[in-house]
Amino acid sequence: MDIFIQLVVNGLLLGGTLAIISVGLTLIFGIVRVVNFAHGEFLMVGMYAVYLLYKYSGMHPYVAVLPAIVILFIGGALMQRFIIQPLLSADPHIQIFATVGVSTALLNLALLVFGADVFSVKLNDVSSSTLKLGSLTVVSGQLITFCVSIVLMLLLNWFLHSTYLGRAVRATAQHRYAAQLMGVNVERIYIFAFGLGCACLGLASGLLLPQYPVFPTVGSFFVLTAFVIVVLGGLGSLSGAFLGSMIIGLVDSLAGYYIAPDLKEVVYFLIFIGILIVRPTGLLGLGRGSE
Amino acid sequence: MNILNPRVYVTLIAMALLLVVPVASDSPFIYHIFVLLCLFAALSTAWNIVGGFAGQLSLGHAVFYGIGSYAAVLLMMRFGISPWIGMIVGALISILVSVIISYPCFRLRGPFFALATIAVLEVIRLVAINQTGLTGGAAGLAPPLKRGLEWMMVREKWVYLLIAFGFLVLTLLVSQIIKNSRLGYYLVAVREREDAALAVGVNSVKVKIIAVMVSAALTSAVGSFHAMYLGFIDPGSAFSLELSIQVAMFALIGGLGTVFGPLVGTVLVLPIAELARGWLSDFGNGFHGLVYGVVLVVVVLTIPKGIVGRFGPAFGRWVDSLPGGRRQETVAAVSAALPKAPASPTQGKPILVANDLNLYFGGLHATNNVSLSLQEGEILGVIGPNGAGKTTVFNQLSGFLRPNSGEIKVRLVDGSWVSPTNPVEFAKAGIGRTFQIAQPFADLTVMENIMLGAFMNTRSPAEASKIARQVAQLTDLTSMLETRAKNLTVGGMKRLEMARALATKPRVLLLDEVLAGLNPADVSKAIEIIRRVRDSGVSVLMIEHIMQAVMELSDRVVVINSGSVLKEGAPREVVSDPRVIEAYLGKEYSHA
Numbered sequence: 001m002d003i004f005i006q007l008v009v010n011g012l013l014l015g016g017t018l019a020i021i022s023v024g025l026t027l028i029f030g031i032v033r034v035v036n037f038a039h040g041e042f043l044m045v046g047m048y049a050v051y052l053l054y055k056y057s058g059m060h061p062y063v064a065v066l067p068a069i070v071i072l073f074i075g076g077a078l079m080q081r082f083i084i085q086p087l088l089s090a091d092p093h094i095q096i097f098a099t100v101g102v103s104t105a106l107l108n109l110a111l112l113v114f115g116a117d118v119f120s121v122k123l124n125d126v127s128s129s130t131l132k133l134g135s136l137t138v139v140s141g142q143l144i145t146f147c148v149s150i151v152l153m154l155l156l157n158w159f160l161h162s163t164y165l166g167r168a169v170r171a172t173a174q175h176r177y178a179a180q181l182m183g184v185n186v187e188r189i190y191i192f193a194f195g196l197g198c199a200c201l202g203l204a205s206g207l208l209l210p211q212y213p214v215f216p217t218v219g220s221f222f223v224l225t226a227f228v229i230v231v232l233g234g235l236g237s238l239s240g241a242f243l244g245s246m247i248i249g250l251v252d253s254l255a256g257y258y259i260a261p262d263l264k265e266v267v268y269f270l271i272f273i274g275i276l277i278v279r280p281t282g283l284l285g286l287g288r289g290s291e
Numbered sequence: 292m293n294i295l296n297p298r299v300y301v302t303l304i305a306m307a308l309l310l311v312v313p314v315a316s317d318s319p320f321i322y323h324i325f326v327l328l329c330l331f332a333a334l335s336t337a338w339n340i341v342g343g344f345a346g347q348l349s350l351g352h353a354v355f356y357g358i359g360s361y362a363a364v365l366l367m368m369r370f371g372i373s374p375w376i377g378m379i380v381g382a383l384i385s386i387l388v389s390v391i392i393s394y395p396c397f398r399l400r401g402p403f404f405a406l407a408t409i410a411v412l413e414v415i416r417l418v419a420i421n422q423t424g425l426t427g428g429a430a431g432l433a434p435p436l437k438r439g440l441e442w443m444m445v446r447e448k449w450v451y452l453l454i455a456f457g458f459l460v461l462t463l464l465v466s467q468i469i470k471n472s473r474l475g476y477y478l479v480a481v482r483e484r485e486d487a488a489l490a491v492g493v494n495s496v497k498v499k500i501i502a503v504m505v506s507a508a509l510t511s512a513v514g515s516f517h518a519m520y521l522g523f524i525d526p527g528s529a530f531s532l533e534l535s536i537q538v539a540m541f542a543l544i545g546g547l548g549t550v551f552g553p554l555v556g557t558v559l560v561l562p563i564a565e566l567a568r569g570w571l572s573d574f575g576n577g578f579h580g581l582v583y584g585v586v587l588v589v590v591v592l593t594i595p596k597g598i599v600g601r602f603g604p605a606f607g608r609w610v611d612s613l614p615g616g617r618r619q620e621t622v623a624a625v626s627a628a629l630p631k632a633p634a635s636p637t638q639g640k641p642i643l644v645a646n647d648l649n650l651y652f653g654g655l656h657a658t659n660n661v662s663l664s665l666q667e668g669e670i671l672g673v674i675g676p677n678g679a680g681k682t683t684v685f686n687q688l689s690g691f692l693r694p695n696s697g698e699i700k701v702r703l704v705d706g707s708w709v710s711p712t713n714p715v716e717f718a719k720a721g722i723g724r725t726f727q728i729a730q731p732f733a734d735l736t737v738m739e740n741i742m743l744g745a746f747m748n749t750r751s752p753a754e755a756s757k758i759a760r761q762v763a764q765l766t767d768l769t770s771m772l773e774t775r776a777k778n779l780t781v782g783g784m785k786r787l788e789m790a791r792a793l794a795t796k797p798r799v800l801l802l803d804e805v806l807a808g809l810n811p812a813d814v815s816k817a818i819e820i821i822r823r824v825r826d827s828g829v830s831v832l833m834i835e836h837i838m839q840a841v842m843e844l845s846d847r848v849v850v851i852n853s854g855s856v857l858k859e860g861a862p863r864e865v866v867s868d869p870r871v872i873e874a875y876l877g878k879e880y881s882h883a
């Protein structure tokens with residue numbers, strides 16, 4: 001029983017990490033209607049940025065979150081403005097090609113600059129210590145990440161529902177042309193939304209670095225899981241992405257122990273195919289996934 | 292095939308260069324590059340069948356390539372089976388896997404297929420790495436060295452080149468055949484506009500699955516050969532995302548959905564990248580990948596149609612101007628008049644019957660106990676105020692919506708009755724329909740649009756184009772046959788809607804406001820067309836707001852208001868009914 005509870009806790013904590021990444025992905029899809037296949041590479045860029053800041057200025061990764069957010073917001077905004085925006089009325093698969101191109105370019109750029117080496121940050125502080133709660137062991141850095149993911153969800157929710165800009169974003173997501181008629185500058189909203197989705201990754205990269213090493217393909221490691229999560233939760237649904245992250249976190253932890261560690265990806269995939277067959281709009285999707 | 296046609300001889304010369312250059316150079320490196328060229332062009336051409344023709348973006352095609360590689364190598368190592376047989380086994384497994392991946396995705400619209408392919412690729416790669424007992428794990432496998440053509444291992448480089456070239460020719464031929472067949476037209480139709488494709492009887496899921504099966508089998512076969520050529524496989528390079536993206540990228544650069552685009556893309560990009568890999572390796576790992584990524588983004592932003600899509604037509608004109616070039620074909624005029632149908636013995640008997648239809652949209656009772664029947668040979672007008680639920684009834688009569696209760700049945704030619712349940716079955720039962728908001732296949736010509744309808748009764752493109760010309764004559768579209776549908780006027784699009792439905796040779800035609808938005812001259816033209824259609828033996832049910840047309844054309848009129856039938860009868864009788872006037876104009880006018 002102790003093991004089971006420990007596994008559940010581990011799963012939920014992992015879910016928190018995945019949630020920050022998935023929320024960014026689903027935000028971009030829900031608003032701009034583009035699947036950002038470069039999402040993982042943006043995460044990788046963020047992690048390298050945090051790593052460099054730590055290495056050369058001694059900045060703690062948790063502090064480096066702030067510059068990382070700014071860098072990734074700008075990166076995402078630039079990508080939207082100069083690559084996606086000219087393709088807004090093109091075929092969806094042309095847009096996918098564009099993001100795949102960016103992904104390939106960034107990944108190889110990292111390989112060129114940093115090589116295939118694995119860099120990690122070793123800290124002996126709150127980000128990597130372990131807490132004992134009865135028979136449970138928890139890495140405090142993961143607990144912090146989990147709490148941050150909940151705060152992020154609440155903040156995004158408040159922002160989207162209670163501010164003018166947030167309402168404009170939702171209006172744009174629901175109907176591009178109608179929002180335009182209401183005086184919303186749709187192109188600017190898209191730029192903002194893409195930046196916001198990527199900024200989530202800036203947050204994630206600072207929180208991840210004390211626990212995970214950085215290397216050029218680190219992004220695909222997380223983002224392929226994020227794809228599954230986002231479809232599971234319903235493409236474009238924020239709360240769906242959060243719920244999906246928790247489910248996949250649990251599946252990862254439980255399947256890794258009870259089935260076999262090397263088959264847990266197969267379990268993800270079965271969930272993915274299952275959800276497409278049974279409920280393609282996802283758990284909390286509003287039917288937009290089928291658009 | 293006429294060898295004197297420049298399109299034929301230019302193609303042959305260009306293809307021959309793929310063999311002549313390496314043989315003339317006699318350098319092992321050049322041989323290697325050309326083998327790679329042929330293989331990657333073959334992979335890219337195979338990818339294009341699903342990625343280009345069907346418009347379903349696969350980012351995990353290496354799955355099929357890897358299955359082919361492993362099938363050939365494992366069967367040879369474990370059971371001493373020739374890789375040629377392993378190739379076939381691999382292709383069969385790939386077909387199975389492709390159906391498992393694509394069936395759930397193809398029923399949906401959205402980026403699901405791209406996501407699913409990438410996810411499957413990742414899963415299979417991890418499984419291949421972890422199942423060390425079967426696959427040798429990350430360390431990879433090397434097939435035992437056995438010389439001989441039956442083992443796909445020979446000393447002479449030119450044999451490899453010939454086989455690789457053979458694979459390329461095979462994929463190009465398959466691609467060419469598909470493109471010019473009914474399947475090719477259907478794939479484009481589904482890619483362009485799925486609803487309209489359903490209305491002309493295209494089973495969209497089925498045609499997409501056929502495309503992915505063909506593509507997977509070809510990809511897998513090339514994978515088998517490539518594995519034997521390399522003499523080594525490992526999960527990282529057999530199930531590689533990079534390979535999948537490269538193959539898709541060559542097709543994009545060359546031109547999605549064109550037959551020769553993938554070959555052109557490969558020939559342009561692959562040698563540069565291979566040379567760069569050699570020369571620029573000093574810059575470090577990843578340089579050629581960076582180049583690939585940047586090229587991909589630049590191409591997407593500047594020539595999204597690809598080289599063949601962008602420059603192909605001009606090049607084609609230049610080729611045609613070479614000696615022996617084809618002269619403008621003259622098309623024999625076809626007779627316009629549809630034959631007057633001989634009086635049918637079942638004339639006046641019901642042909643389409645709806646009983647007690649009910650449909651709810653949430654709390655809204657959109658169709659309330661509607662029953663109506665269409666008699667063979669009549670024109671039945673359906674009128675009613677805006678929002679009355681006419682189009683909703685209409686969508687049920689063509690299978691686009693399913694009623695919550697009630698039945699719809701159609702009488703077939705042999706006198707039996709069927710109750711279709713989806714748009715394709717309705718179309719096959721002889722119900723043609725138009726859409727209120729015209730749904731042309733925008734990027735296709737008028738000719739191709741009408742042919743798509745005609746394909747319901749014939750497999751042959753030549754036959755379909757003959758039917759298309761006839762229908763075009765009938766609907767006054769002959770002068771616009773080569774115009775792209777998106778450039779038509781509103782009147783033209785409405786006539787195209789009708790033409791496409793007529794080309795399916797329906798026995799019942801459902802017209803949804805085909806006259807709305809037309810100018811008076813076009814309206815009288817359309818009225819004339821509808822009458823001619825009826826005289827050719829087609830029963831017509833039309834929703835219309837233009838009373839002039841309803842009064843002139845209809846034998847009977849049904850009035851729908853608030854989801855239920857308000858009145859049914861002869862046109863004169865219906866329009867003078869006070870309840871009908873009230874429904875349209877309000878209570879105070881009902882005594883006017």
